Amino acid sequence: MLLYLRLLKESLSFAINALRNNKLRTLLSLLGVTIGIFSIIAVLAAVDSLDKKISKDLSSLDKNTIYLMKFSFGPSEIPQWKREQFPNVKYDEYVNLKNSLNNTDQVGYQLWVNKETLKYDSKTVADVRINPSSFEMGDIDGLSFEKGRFYNESESNSGTAVIVLGYEIAQGLFGDIDPIGKNIRLYGQRFTVIGVIAKQGAGFFGDSNDTSVYLPANFLRRMYGDSDAMTPMIILKPTKGVDMEAYKAEVSQKLRAIRGMKAGEMDNFFINVLSGFTDFIDGILGQMNVVGWIISGFSLLVGGFGIANIMFVSVKERTNLIGIQKSLGAKNRFILFQFLFEAIILSVIGGIIGLLMVWGIAVILTKALDFEFVLSFGNIILGTTLAALIGLISGILPAISAANLDPVEAIRTGM
Structure with a gap:
């Protein structure tokens, strides 16, 4: 167990050093994930805020309250010309x-x-x-x-x-x-x-x-x-x-x-039940969620490809170092974790920046619009998890390719 903890610690150290030594490359790699996480969490936070506001506005009303009138609160199958005669x-x-x-x-x-x-x-x-x-x-x-x-x-x-x-x-x-x-x-x-x-x-x-x-x-x-x-x-x-x-x-x-x-x-006449109206609003908010996920998914896809590309470049640049590590006894899993951690850390940093952007905009909008924009703890966890998952998926192939390098060929290529 201690061996695995040491392995994780050393892999993490290698990953952080690699990120520090390539600041511009790190910045470019962050952009895709940052925009993707920002888009998803911004949409989710906006929907949560709207839902909370609606619930607060309607909290004093019984959802079974009925509004009896000649108009319908929602879509109706009755033609408009017929409704106008009610x-x-x-x-x-x-x-x-x-x-x-x-x-x-x-x-x-x-x-x-x-x-x-x-x-x-x-x-x-x-x-x-x-x-x-x-x-x-x-x-x-x-x-x-x-x-x-x-x-x-x-x-x-x-x-x-x-x-x-x-x-x-x-x-x-x-x-x-x-x-x-x-x-x-x-x-x-x-x-x-x-x-x-x-x-x-x-x-x-x-x-x-x-x-x-x-x-x-x-x-x-x-x-x-x-x-x-x-x-x-x-x-x-x-x-x-x-x-x-x-x-x-x-x-x-x-x-x-x-x-x-x-x-x-x-x-x-129409019997409009308040719960039906709130269900209609919930449906609209749900559609906003779906659209937000679709749009943000493309951003995350682009960000994932960006990280994968940078990681392949990183493997190529450090081929000689990988060969030396292996010749000194480094196991394949050590090399695998080293590059996998680098990809995950890179993606998580991008996700955190995206979350900070959402938080900053939430604070500004709350003060400017007198509207409580909520960034929930659940959305923070979701954003961080998504970022880590994108890093894991994007980094797995470059990490495997690095781990499977032949040490002699790696050293020779580096020379």
Whole structure:
């Protein structure tokens, strides 16, 4: 055992000395592996970061949450012209489902509307995402509050002119002033601020609750009626442990009955389950992983050929030395390990440089974009292992050719 450890140590020493004595050649050999490892780990780190961000953004939501509306979250087999004829869900349908559905924790109602500008005295904030909704949305969206509260059932049903501000909106309008009880202007009307949502940070889909506000949906319905400019949806949060297929069938049956649809008639609404949407996103991230591996694989292939080429050159340059070592009693495995270690060390150094590049870019992007770019320990191990594997594969043939040299011929060739 001690003999093998000594053999490994001496082989490692020979490999490091060979690398030190040929700096330019080492640098050129590193480039292919560095770019390959950088490409693979950068893609994997980006996908991991996106996945972590999505999970964080959706952590407050139950993945079984259902969004009932005329649009589909994902691809649909129904032709677009047919989907455009679907009617919007109605407030009365929300009330009916709320009173008749079984195994339901919460039923909410929300409108999709255009972004607006908010004003307070001389200050304005533009491009604010407006969430006109029923009072249940505070619990469904899992909102937590910096100050104040969400509007209650009475305020929601009557369409009281109250508003809940996102953190950045409150900062933009009020700064250090306490916004609770203050009046702001929106839609040409005055709203009383009753709450400020706790800071959330940038969301994966662009917006977050920091740059949005909530107000009773019935306020807008009272002003504009059920206008086509507003897209309504009903949000259903089933109780935990419910059979989702049976629950979706019940939702479909109830809404079809409300709309008086006949048997065999196609549903004119979509039951969008949040888990289906997250599975769709996971599929996209998986495809990104595959594409990243394919592109990076070519870089690693080029890097592997580069290392193999340099190692063959190294064997040729040191043929005389190999002959002398063998004549002094060096075993074939000693020569084999000597060159194999050189190839592996060369590749691992290239991989480490690639990992350091990913880490540096991750730090820069995290600070510049307010987005946490994660380089996990698992990806570091994967990058290092891949680099060592490339070195092993690329160096095995040159190492075998060196180990099999005849000592007399090797010395004669060197002379």
